[in-house]
Amino acid sequence: MIDNLPYRQVGTEDLRPGGLLCIVDHASNFVPEGIELGIDSRLMDQHIALDIGVEGIAERLARRHNIPAHIACVSRLVCDFHRREDEPAVVPTESDGKLIPGNIGADVEARLERYHRPYHNALAKLIAEAKPKMLVALHSFTPSLDTSDEERPWEVALLYNRDDTAARHAIRLFGEQGLTVGDNQPYSGKQLNATMDRHAEGNGIPYCTVEIRQDQIETEAGQARWALMLADVMGRVALEV
Numbered sequence: 234m235i236d237n238l239p240y241r242q243v244g245t246e247d248l249r250p251g252g253l254l255c256i257v258d259h260a261s262n263f264v265p266e267g268i269e270l271g272i273d274s275r276l277m278d279q280h281i282a283l284d285i286g287v288e289g290i291a292e293r294l295a296r297r298h299n300i301p302a303h304i305a306c307v308s309r310l311v312c313d314f315h316r317r318e319d320e321p322a323v324v325p326t327e328s329d330g331k332l333i334p335g336n337i338g339a340d341v342e343a344r345l346e347r348y349h350r351p352y353h354n355a356l357a358k359l360i361a362e363a364k365p366k367m368l369v370a371l372h373s374f375t376p377s378l379d380t381s382d383e384e385r386p387w388e389v390a391l392l393y394n395r396d397d398t399a400a401r402h403a404i405r406l407f408g409e410q411g412l413t414v415g416d417n418q419p420y421s422g423k424q425l426n427a428t429m430d431r432h433a434e435g436n437g438i439p440y441c442t443v444e445i446r447q448d449q450i451e452t453e454a455g456q457a458r459w460a461l462m463l464a465d466v467m468g469r470v471a472l473e474v
Contacts, residue, residue: 286450390415
């Protein structure tokens with residue numbers, strides 16, 4: 234955490250209204266001092282603790298492609314910013330079949346006050362200042378879950394709830410790149426869309442929730458490739474909405 238905050242913002246020094254803004258809810262695997270999750274430390278480098286690869290992409294989008302980013306600095310196992318405050322999974326007690334014993338009986342209200350609310354309040358303030366034409370919520374997904382033998386064939390996917398306008402354009406453009414594109418897969422934005430429900434659909438702002446398969450972006454080379462492609466595709470989508 235920087236300055237003891239659960240988020241950091243990159244590329245926001247010279248905000249220009251009408252651009253793109255990137256949001257990364259699951260960028261970090263950091264566990265603040267005083268919180269004991271009670272799990273094997275090796276799990277903290279796996280998908281249950283963070284969205285692998287997305288932080289590097291967001292950094293590149295901000296520093297090389299002029300797309301400011303709001304980036305989480307706390308693991309989703311501590312407090313999941315991509316959940317509503319009233320959802321049990323906002324402080325998860327299990328993930329992909331792994332028990333998180335340190336979260337059983339945790340003071341959820343304290344974590345909301347310390348992490349969740351400052352994160353979303355700062356994001357709301359940034360959106361009000363930036364007046365973005367479109368939001369880009371960046372996530373990644375594991376090629377297969379430990380609790381399932383099913384392989385996930387999509388290299389990238391677009392999630393949405395009620396407003397699929399921008400997602401439709403993105404699905405088409407990624408498909409034109411020769412990619413296998415998921416449409417509300419492997420997760421459905423009808424169930425998992427909390428941040429965009431609040432900050433995009435709630436404010437009438439077009440958005441794309443982009444999920445990239447993690448084997449595509451585990452390396453710096455993969456992250457650079459996807460940052461370039463995202464900047465291009467999202468820029469073209471923004472012209473259409």
